[in-house]
Amino acid sequence: xxxxxxIEPDGTARTIEVAVGTTxxxxxxxxxxxxxxxTCLGDCxxxxxxxxxxSDHLPPPSEAELETLENxxxxxxxxxxxxxxxxxxxxxxxxxxxxxx
Numbered sequence: 001x002x003x004x005x006x007i008e009p010d011g012t013a014r015t016i017e018v019a020v021g022t023t024x025x026x027x028x029x030x031x032x033x034x035x036x037x038x039t040c041l042g043d044c045x046x047x048x049x050x051x052x053x054x055s056d057h058l059p060p061p062s063e064a065e066l067e068t069l070e071n072x073x074x075x076x077x078x079x080x081x082x083x084x085x086x087x088x089x090x091x092x093x094x095x096x097x098x099x100x101x
Contacts, residue, residue: 002091006051008034009099018086024095025049025082035097042082044068052077052096057089074098 001017006028008014018027028036028049037048044064054077061069065083072078081095 002086002088004086004090004092005094006031006033006036007094007096009097010034020086020088022086023082024051024084024086025080027086028081033097036081038082040082044080044083047072047080049081050074050098051079051081052098053079053081053084053093055090055093057087057093058084 001019003015003017004024005013005015014031014033016027016031018024023042025036025038025042029038039048040046045068047068050072052075061079062083065080068080069078
């Protein structure tokens with residue numbers, strides 16, 4: 001099973017295994033990763049699963065994701081973990097959870 005590393009807001013790195021086809025938000029919730037609240041449970045409207053991610057293998061964000069990200073301070077690396085579905089190509093991905101939202 002591929003793994004992903006989450007850098008929690010306090011700087012703690014946690015590497016977890018994620019089943020292919022699972023959203024990274026759900027994997028983070030299951031692993032109790034700090035900083036991923038997922039208030040809307042993956043409906044792409046609250047941005048409480050906001051992360052910074054960089055990978056050539058990430059699909060581009062959808063229009064809905066881009067609209068949600070417009071409402072929060074971020075960076076070009078900003079993504080919503082509810083919109084990232086685990087694939088074998090994402091094995092080893094590192095996601096940083098912002099300190100403040």
